[in-house]
Amino acid sequence: MRELLLLNGPNLGILGTRQPEIYGTRTLADIEKSVAEEVSGRGWTVRAVQRESEGELIHAVQDAYDTVGAIVNPGALMIAGWSLRDALANYPRPFVEVHLSNVWARESFRHESVLAPLASGVVVGLGALGYRLAARALLELAGPDI
Numbered sequence: 001m002r003e004l005l006l007l008n009g010p011n012l013g014i015l016g017t018r019q020p021e022i023y024g025t026r027t028l029a030d031i032e033k034s035v036a037e038e039v040s041g042r043g044w045t046v047r048a049v050q051r052e053s054e055g056e057l058i059h060a061v062q063d064a065y066d067t068v069g070a071i072v073n074p075g076a077l078m079i080a081g082w083s084l085r086d087a088l089a090n091y092p093r094p095f096v097e098v099h100l101s102n103v104w105a106r107e108s109f110r111h112e113s114v115l116a117p118l119a120s121g122v123v124v125g126l127g128a129l130g131y132r133l134a135a136r137a138l139l140e141l142a143g144p145d146i
């Protein structure tokens with residue numbers, strides 16, 4: 001079975017009630033469902049992992065070398081998640097970084113991502129739709145045979 005890794009970092013498990021004016025009202029379960037819908041036509045399923053700590057996210061990446069690609073919203077670990085970056089450097093498949101909010105329209109400490117240079121692409125500011133678009137991109141990047 002081909003699986004897509006959907007990895008969400010700290011504070012993203014409370015989407016829906018977390019600062020909805022910034023992050024919207026869709027829950028993480030809603031997002032996981034929409035990504036699963038997006039890739040189901042190809043026969044892919046979604047391995048959804050959300051963790052509050054960087055170490056657990058690293059374990060999830062290390063356990064996912066058999067997945068076809070990854071969508072990663074690192075939350076605030078975008079700013080200084082160097083260990084998560086190193087883990088993703090060894091991830092063998094393409095990944096797309098997603099941020100619900102437009103991080104460049106916010107505080108300056110959110111303007112750099114240590115992960116972004118490794119990503120195939122970055123989607124920011126489109127809310128929950130961004131995850132779906134990232135899934136679509138990974139379908140394309142994987143090519144027709146995967």
Ligand code: DQA
Pocket residue numbers: 010011012073074075076077078098099100101102103110
């Ligand atoms: C976020 C943006 C980050 O700056 C923030 O720390 C988050 C959420 C987003 O999806 O917009 O936790 O990754």
